[in-house]
Amino acid sequence: MELRVLEGVFDANRKIAEENRELFRKHGILAVNLMASPGAGKTSLIDRTLALLRGRVRMGVIEGDIASSVDAERVKAHGVPVVQINTGGACHLDAAMIRQALDHLPLDELELLIVENVGNLVCPAEFDLGESLKVTILSVAEGHDKPLKYPLIFTQTDALVLNKMDLLGMGDFDLGALRNTVLKMNPDVTIFELSCRTGQGLEEWAGWLERMVRGREGHS
Numbered sequence: 080m081e082l083r084v085l086e087g088v089f090d091a092n093r094k095i096a097e098e099n100r101e102l103f104r105k106h107g108i109l110a111v112n113l114m115a116s117p118g119a120g121k122t123s124l125i126d127r128t129l130a131l132l133r134g135r136v137r138m139g140v141i142e143g144d145i146a147s148s149v150d151a152e153r154v155k156a157h158g159v160p161v162v163q164i165n166t167g168g169a170c171h172l173d174a175a176m177i178r179q180a181l182d183h184l185p186l187d188e189l190e191l192l193i194v195e196n197v198g199n200l201v202c203p204a205e206f207d208l209g210e211s212l213k214v215t216i217l218s219v220a221e222g223h224d225k226p227l228k229y230p231l232i233f234t235q236t237d238a239l240v241l242n243k244m245d246l247l248g249m250g251d252f253d254l255g256a257l258r259n260t261v262l263k264m265n266p267d268v269t270i271f272e273l274s275c276r277t278g279q280g281l282e283e284w285a286g287w288l289e290r291m292v293r294g295r296e297g298h299s
C-alpha cells in the first residue's frame with residue numbers, strides 16, 4: 080500500500096517534470112539542477128558563475144531552501160532574476176515547486192536557469208525537476224567516500240564539481256580514489272576540480288556551461 084502511494088508521488092512528479100522540460104525547450108533555456116550536501120558550495124558556485132558569465136549568458140536562478148532567503152539575497156546582488164522557494168521542511172525540490180517558480184521568471188529573456196536544490200545528497204536525486212542537466216558538487220572537506228555511500232546522485236549526474244580544492248592536502252581526501260569510484264559508477268561524467276575561494280578551475284567550468292547553453296541553440 081505504502082509502495083503504491085510512493086509510486087503515485089513519483090509518477091505525478093514525472094508528469095510535471097516533463098511539462099517543465101517542454102517549457103524550457105520552448106524558451107530555449109538550459110536548466111541546471113545543482114545538488115550537493117549543505118555547505119558544499121552551491122551558492123558560492125552560483126555567485127562565481129554569475130560573475131564570470133555576466134554579459135555572455137542571460138541567467139536566472141531559483142533558490143531552494145527549507146527556510147530563509149539568505150541565498151537568494153546573495154544572488155540578487157548580481158541583478159539577475161531570482162525566485163526563492165521555501166520548502167517548509169521538505170528535503171528536496173520537486174517539479175511542481177519549479178513549475179510555480181517559473182511563473183515568476185521572465186522565461187523569454189533567459190538562456191540559463193540555475194536551480195539550487197535543498198542541501199542534501201539523498202532526496203534531490205529522486206525527483207526529476209525537468210532539468211536539462213544535473214550538476215552535483217562534492218567538496219574536498221566532505222571526504223572521497225561519499226559516492227560509495229550516496230550512489231544515486233553520483234550515478235545520475237552529468238557533471239561533478241569537486242569544490243574547495245584549496246583544502247586538498249589539509250585532510251585525507253584522495254583525489255585518485257574519488258575519480259576511480261565515480262568514473263566506475265558513471266563513465267560519462269564530466270569532472271571539474273575548482274575552488275570558489277581561490278578561483279582555481281572556474282574559467283574551465285564557466286566555459287563548459289556556456290558551451291552547453293550554446294549547444295542548445297537551434298534545438299529549441
Ligand SMILES: Nc1nc2c(ncn2[C@@H]2O[C@H](COP(=O)(O)OP(=O)(O)OP(=O)(O)O)[C@@H](O)[C@H]2O)c(=O)[nH]1
Nearest residue numbers: 116117118119120121122123198242243274275276
Ligand atoms: N575553503 C573554501 N571554502 C569554500 C569554498 N567554496 C565555498 N566555501 C565556503 O563554504 C561555506 C558554504 O558555502 P555555500 O556556498 O553557502 O554552500 P551551500 O552548498 O550553498 O550551502 P547550503 O545552501 O546551506 O546547502 C561558506 O562559508 C563558503 O565561503 C572553497 O572553494 N574553498
Ligand SMILES: [Mg+2]
Nearest residue numbers: 121122150195
Ligand atoms: Mg546555498
